[in-house]
Amino acid sequence: MAGTVDGWLTEAQARALYDAARRVAPATVVELGSHLGRSTIVLAAAGASVTAIDPFPDDWRYGRPDTEERFRSHLARAGVADRVDLHVAISREVRDGWSAPVRLVYVDAKHDMWSCLDDMRWSRFLTAGDAFFVHDAFSSLGVTLAVLRDTLTTGRHTYIGRTGSLARFVVGRPTAAQRARVLREVPWFVRNLVVKVLLRLRLRPVARVLGHHDTADPY
Numbered sequence: 001m002a003g004t005v006d007g008w009l010t011e012a013q014a015r016a017l018y019d020a021a022r023r024v025a026p027a028t029v030v031e032l033g034s035h036l037g038r039s040t041i042v043l044a045a046a047g048a049s050v051t052a053i054d055p056f057p058d059d060w061r062y063g064r065p066d067t068e069e070r071f072r073s074h075l076a077r078a079g080v081a082d083r084v085d086l087h088v089a090i091s092r093e094v095r096d097g098w099s100a101p102v103r104l105v106y107v108d109a110k111h112d113m114w115s116c117l118d119d120m121r122w123s124r125f126l127t128a129g130d131a132f133f134v135h136d137a138f139s140s141l142g143v144t145l146a147v148l149r150d151t152l153t154t155g156r157h158t159y160i161g162r163t164g165s166l167a168r169f170v171v172g173r174p175t176a177a178q179r180a181r182v183l184r185e186v187p188w189f190v191r192n193l194v195v196k197v198l199l200r201l202r203l204r205p206v207a208r209v210l211g212h213h214d215t216a217d218p219y
């Protein structure tokens, strides 16, 4: 069902999120950035209680006056509306008033470095060893800078691996080797940037040489 909703989550990424949510269900999962509900449906279908946060802004990128209405109708169609608590707000506003335990966080909201770093602070509601995911971790400049800065400077999160550019972290101090693991993804990020430029220049055959066979950007 989630596959029929427009969005940027790939099938493999949906599977990774679903499996992680399944492991903690029916506990609370917080999703930052819901758009039309593609990932929300995946998390709720796994049986988790999903807190979905999105201000549904009227901006150039995601804004349409009916986005919230479409989000709600997609959830109803998927039969998961009763497992989703929607906050039409920016993530920081909700976090400032939050006190309940959370078992999984999915970060896919604003993609500039400072907003993404701020969103990663939701991990303080998780317990050591709990997972959180960041979408576009190695395909969007702002998110990639946030992930690098967080791993190299705060020492609160350990990078485990990725599905495409969906990065998985756990709460806990990384060793030096674990910090280095994130640096080893930088060539993959550069490759994704090059692919994005090639697609905009309509040079798909060249992008294929780099292993990108889709018409959409690498996520």
Ligand SMILES: C[S@@+](CC[C@H](N)C(=O)[O-])C[C@H]1O[C@@H](n2cnc3c(N)ncnc32)[C@H](O)[C@@H]1O
Pocket: 006, 007, 008, 009, 032, 033, 034, 035, 036, 037, 038, 039, 040, 053, 054, 055, 056, 057, 062, 089, 090, 091, 092, 108, 109, 110, 115
């Ligand atoms: C990439 S989309 C999310 C896609 C969604 N997770 C999916 O699977 O289709 C990013 C979303 O973040 C939302 N957003 C922007 N700023 C936000 C903020 N400060 N807090 C929460 N969501 C935000 C946007 O409105 C947009 O819907």
